[in-house]
Amino acid sequence: MRKFGMIAILFLLLFMTACSSGASSSDEYPSKNLEIVAPASPGGGWDLTARSVENVLSGQSLVEENINVVNKPGGGGEVGWKYLESKDSHSLAINSSLVLTNNLLGQSEMTYEGFTPIATLATEWQSLAVPPDSEYESSKELLEAIKEDPASIKIGVGPGLGNDDHLSLVQAASEFGIDPSQLNFLVYEGGGDVVTALLGGHVDAVTTSLSEVKDQYLADKLNILAVSSDKPVEGIEDVPTWTDQGIDLVFPHWRGIMGPPDMTEEEIAYWDEKLSEMVETEEWQEVLENNDWEGFYKNSEETKAFMDEQHNLYKTLIEDSGLIK
Amino acid sequence: MRNLLRVSLQVKILGLVIFLLLLVLSLVTFMVAYMESNEDVEKAENMALQTAKTVSYMPVVQETFIQNRDPQDINYVSEQIREEVGASTIKVVSRNGETMGISGAGSPVAPTDYYRAVVFGSNYILHTGEGNDEILKGISPILVDYGNYKKLEGAVITEFQMNDIHNEITADIKKIIAASSAVFVLGIAGSFFLARSIRKDTLGLEPYEISTLYQERDAVLQSVKEGIVAIDQKGIITMINVSAQELLDLPDHAEGQTVYEVIASTQFLEMVVSKETIVNKELQLKDKNLIVNTRPMRMKDNVIGTVISFRDKTEIKKMIDALSEVRQYTEDLRAQAHEFTSKLYVILGMIQLGKLQEAIKMIQEETQAQQQVTEMFFRNIRDEKVQAIILGKLAKASEKKINFKIEEGSSLEPLPDHIRLTPLIIILGNLINNAFDAVMDKEEKIVSFFVTDLGRDIVFEIADNGNGVEKGTEQQIFQKGFSLKGNNRGYGLAHVTEEVEVLQGNIEMDSYEHEGTIFTVILPKDKDKRFGRGR
Numbered sequence: 001m002r003k004f005g006m007i008a009i010l011f012l013l014l015f016m017t018a019c020s021s022g023a024s025s026s027d028e029y030p031s032k033n034l035e036i037v038a039p040a041s042p043g044g045g046w047d048l049t050a051r052s053v054e055n056v057l058s059g060q061s062l063v064e065e066n067i068n069v070v071n072k073p074g075g076g077g078e079v080g081w082k083y084l085e086s087k088d089s090h091s092l093a094i095n096s097s098l099v100l101t102n103n104l105l106g107q108s109e110m111t112y113e114g115f116t117p118i119a120t121l122a123t124e125w126q127s128l129a130v131p132p133d134s135e136y137e138s139s140k141e142l143l144e145a146i147k148e149d150p151a152s153i154k155i156g157v158g159p160g161l162g163n164d165d166h167l168s169l170v171q172a173a174s175e176f177g178i179d180p181s182q183l184n185f186l187v188y189e190g191g192g193d194v195v196t197a198l199l200g201g202h203v204d205a206v207t208t209s210l211s212e213v214k215d216q217y218l219a220d221k222l223n224i225l226a227v228s229s230d231k232p233v234e235g236i237e238d239v240p241t242w243t244d245q246g247i248d249l250v251f252p253h254w255r256g257i258m259g260p261p262d263m264t265e266e267e268i269a270y271w272d273e274k275l276s277e278m279v280e281t282e283e284w285q286e287v288l289e290n291n292d293w294e295g296f297y298k299n300s301e302e303t304k305a306f307m308d309e310q311h312n313l314y315k316t317l318i319e320d321s322g323l324i325k
Numbered sequence: 326m327r328n329l330l331r332v333s334l335q336v337k338i339l340g341l342v343i344f345l346l347l348l349v350l351s352l353v354t355f356m357v358a359y360m361e362s363n364e365d366v367e368k369a370e371n372m373a374l375q376t377a378k379t380v381s382y383m384p385v386v387q388e389t390f391i392q393n394r395d396p397q398d399i400n401y402v403s404e405q406i407r408e409e410v411g412a413s414t415i416k417v418v419s420r421n422g423e424t425m426g427i428s429g430a431g432s433p434v435a436p437t438d439y440y441r442a443v444v445f446g447s448n449y450i451l452h453t454g455e456g457n458d459e460i461l462k463g464i465s466p467i468l469v470d471y472g473n474y475k476k477l478e479g480a481v482i483t484e485f486q487m488n489d490i491h492n493e494i495t496a497d498i499k500k501i502i503a504a505s506s507a508v509f510v511l512g513i514a515g516s517f518f519l520a521r522s523i524r525k526d527t528l529g530l531e532p533y534e535i536s537t538l539y540q541e542r543d544a545v546l547q548s549v550k551e552g553i554v555a556i557d558q559k560g561i562i563t564m565i566n567v568s569a570q571e572l573l574d575l576p577d578h579a580e581g582q583t584v585y586e587v588i589a590s591t592q593f594l595e596m597v598v599s600k601e602t603i604v605n606k607e608l609q610l611k612d613k614n615l616i617v618n619t620r621p622m623r624m625k626d627n628v629i630g631t632v633i634s635f636r637d638k639t640e641i642k643k644m645i646d647a648l649s650e651v652r653q654y655t656e657d658l659r660a661q662a663h664e665f666t667s668k669l670y671v672i673l674g675m676i677q678l679g680k681l682q683e684a685i686k687m688i689q690e691e692t693q694a695q696q697q698v699t700e701m702f703f704r705n706i707r708d709e710k711v712q713a714i715i716l717g718k719l720a721k722a723s724e725k726k727i728n729f730k731i732e733e734g735s736s737l738e739p740l741p742d743h744i745r746l747t748p749l750i751i752i753l754g755n756l757i758n759n760a761f762d763a764v765m766d767k768e769e770k771i772v773s774f775f776v777t778d779l780g781r782d783i784v785f786e787i788a789d790n791g792n793g794v795e796k797g798t799e800q801q802i803f804q805k806g807f808s809l810k811g812n813n814r815g816y817g818l819a820h821v822t823e824e825v826e827v828l829q830g831n832i833e834m835d836s837y838e839h840e841g842t843i844f845t846v847i848l849p850k851d852k853d854k855r856f857g858r859g860r
Binding site: 105106107151156160161164166170180181182183185186187188189193197202317318 | 420421436440442443444445446447448449468471473474475476477
C-alpha cells in the first residue's frame with residue numbers, strides 16, 4: 001500500500017514539474033536575444049531579407065528583444081542552415097527554394113522537413129529577356145526557334161544550374177514540349193554577368209530575376225518576353241506573363257523564414273503573430289517596393305502546405321520531366 | 326527430465342558451449358555480413374560517383390569539348406582508371422547522346438540515365454536492371470569552363486556490375502564463416518579439455534557422484550558419537566556434527582559463525598587457535614569433562630584451519646566409578662571371607678582347647694547376627710540389585726567396624742526396569758561410602774539405611790552420625806570438584822545428582838552440625854508420568 005502511495009506521489013511530482021516547466025517556457029519565450037541567420041554573404045537577397053525583417057520588427061517595436069543578423073555564407077545556403085539546425089528556438093534563418101532543390105539535386109543531405117516552417121515573406125518573379133534588336137518578339141517565337149534547333153539559341157543563366165532562374169525556363173520549355181536536356185545554357189558567375197553577356201551579344205536570351213532586368217527594360221536596353229507572375233507586374237504592365245502566352249507557368253522566386261527543428265506550438269504562434277503584424281506595416285510595404293519584391297506572406301501553417309506543394313513541383317520537374325519528354 | 330539432466334559433465338559443458346558458440350557466432354557472422362555487404366555497396370556507390378566526377382574534371386575530357394581533341398584520348402585515360410577502380414564501364418557522353426569515349430564492355434545508355442546531370446548538373450547514383458544484370462551507375466555532369474561562362478556539355482557514367490560486388494561480398498562472408506568455424510572448433514576443443522581438466526580435479530567423479538559421496542561422508546560424520554568441528558584460519562566454523570552441537574550445547578546455525586561468538590570457554594578457544602596438534606587433553610567445559618584432540622590442516626606450511634574432535638569423559642568416568650565400586654565389593658567379600666576364616670580358626674582353637682561352651686556361644690552369636698540381618702533383608706528388600714549393593718556395604722561396614730543398620734520397616738519390591746544397576750551403584754554406593762567416611766573418626770560409628778516404595782515413589786534414606794556439613798557449603802557439595810576429602814576428588818555427589826536427575830528424581834540433604842547428615846533420594850517408579858520434572 002505504501003509502495004503505491006510512493007508511486008502516486010512520484011507521478012504527481014513529475015506531472016507538476018512537467019506542467020511548471022511547460023508553463024514557464026511559454027511565458028518566457030523569447031527569453032533572450034533573437035538571431036536571424038542569413039545563409040549568404042552581406043548584400044545578397046537573403047541578407048537583404050534578413051536585415052529588412054530585423055529593421056521593421058525592431059524599428060516598430062514589435063519585438064522588444066534584440067535581434068541580431070548573422071551571415072553564414074556557403075554551399076548555396078547549406079552552411080547557414082546547418083548552423084540553424086544546431087541552435088535553439090531563438091534563432092531563425094531566411095530560406096528560399098534552394099532549401100528544397102539542394103536535396104533534390106543531390107547537393108545536400110538536409111531536407112526542408114528537418115526544420116520548422118515559420119513564414120513565407122516575399123517573392124520576386126522570373127523573367128525571360130532578349131536584346132532589343134532580337135528577332136524574337138515573343139516568348140513563343142523564341143521557344144519555337146529553340147524547338148527547331150536547340151543548340152542555335154544560347155541562353156545565359158547564373159550563378160549555377162538548378163536555381164530558380166534555371167528551373168523556371170526548364171519548366172517553361174518542358175511545357176512547350178522541348179527536351180530540357182537540349183537547351184543550350186551558358187552558365188555565368190552571377191545575375192549581373194548574365195545581363196552583361198546579354199547586352200554584349202554573347203547570348204541570345206537570358207533567364208533571370210525580374211529585378212535584374214527591370215531597369216534596363218525601362219531604359220529600352222533589352223526586351224522582356226515573359227514574366228513568371230500570375231498577373232502583370234506593376235510598372236511594366238505591358239510585359240506579358242507566361243500564362244498570357246498560353247504556357248501554364250507561374251513561378252515565384254520566394255523567400256521565407258524558418259526555425260530549427262522541434263519548435264513548440266507556442267513559439268510558432270508567437271512568430272505568426274509578430275510576422276503577420278510586420279507585413280501589415282508601412283515600413284515593410286516600403287521595403288517590398290524598394291526591392292521590387294511582392295508581398296507573399298503566408299503564416300506557418302500555410303507555409304508548411306506551400307513548401308510541400310513546392311517540393312512536389314520541384315521533384316516532378318527534376319526527376320520526372322526528363323523521363324516523360 | 327531428471328535422466329536428461331543426469332548426463333556426464335563433459336556432455337553438459339560441450340552442449341552448453343556448442344549452443345552458446347553457435348548462437349553467438351551465427352549472430353556475429355550475420356551482423357558482420359549484413360554490415361559488410363551494406364558497406365560494400367555504399368563503398369561501390371561512392372567509388373562510382375567519385376570516379377565519374379574525377380573523369381568529368383580531367384583536362385583530356387574538357388579539352389575534347391573545347392578544342393575538339395581526338396576523343397580517342399579519352400578512351401586511353403578512362404581505360405586506365407577503369408582498370409584501377411574495377412569498374413565495368415566508363416562512358417563519356419555528350420549532351421545530345423553522342424558517345425565521346427568508352428572503355429570496357431558498353432551497354433546502350435538511356436538518355437534518361439544522364440538527364441539530371443546534363444540539365445541540372447546533378448551528381449547521382451542509379452541502380453538499373455534486376456538480379457544478375459543489376460548495374461550500379463555513378464553519373465556526373467561535364468561542366469566545361471569556357472572562360473567567361475561554363476556550359477554543361479555532357480556526362481560521365483561509371484558502371485559497376487552489382488554481380489561483381491555481390492561476388493566480393495560473398496567471398497567476404499565466406500572468409501567470416503571460415504573464421505567463425507575455426508573459433509567454433511577451438512571453442513569445442515577448449516571445452517573438451519576444460520571438462521577433462523575438471524574431471525581430473527574431481528578424481529574422475531561426476532558431479533552427482535561427488536554430491537552422493539559428500540552426503541555419505543556427512544552422514545558418517547553426523548552419526549559418530551564423537552564431536553567433530555572444523556574451522557578455517559579465521560575461526561569460522563565450516564563443519565560441525567550433531568554430537569559436537571550437543572556436547573558444546575550450540576544452536577543449530579553455528580556453521581558460518583566464528584568459534585569466538587559461540588564458545589565462551591577460553592581454554593577451549595586456546596586449543597582451537599594453538600595451531601598445534603593436541604592429543605587427548607582433558608578439558609572442563611560447563612558441567613562436562615571433555616577429552617579433546619585437535620589437528621591443524623596445513624597447505625604448504627600455512628595453517629588453513631583446524632579440526633577438533635572431543636569425547637565426553639563424564640560417561641567414561643561414570644563407568645570407571647561403577648567398575649571400581651564392583652571391584653570394591655569383591656574386595657570386601659574377600660575381606661569378609663578372610664574374617665570368617667579367622668573366626669573359624671578361633672572356633673577351631675577353642676574346640677582344641679576344650680572350651681566348648683565358649684565356642685558354641687560364639688557360633689550362636691555369629692549366626693544370630695547373620696540371620697537377623699539376612700532374614701529381614703531378604704524378606705523385606707526384594708530387589709536383587711539393591712540387595713547386592715547393601716550386602717557389599719554390610720561387609721565393608723563390618724570390616725571397618727561401622728554399625729551399618731537396615732532400619733526397621735524398610736521394604737522394597739523389585740525395582741522397575743528403567744532403574745538399572747549402574748545408576749543404583751553410583752547413587753547408593755556413593756552415598757553410603759560418604760556416610761562411612763563421615764563417621765570414620767567417631768567413636769560410635771552408626772550409619773543407617775532405609776528404603777520404602779510405598780506410594781508412587783521409591784525413597785532411599787542414608788543417615789550418619791558424623792560431623793555434618795558445614796553451614797554455607799550445603800549447595801556446594803553437590804557441585805563438581807567440591808570435596809571435603811582433598812584434591813582431585815569430589816565427583817561423587819555431582820554424579821549422584823546427575824543420575825538422580827536422569828531418573829527424574831530428586832535428592833535432598835538435611836545436616837545438623839556435630840549430629841549427622843541425612844540424604845534422601847526420591848525416585849519415581851513410573852518416570853514418564855513425572856511431567857515437568859525431567860530435563
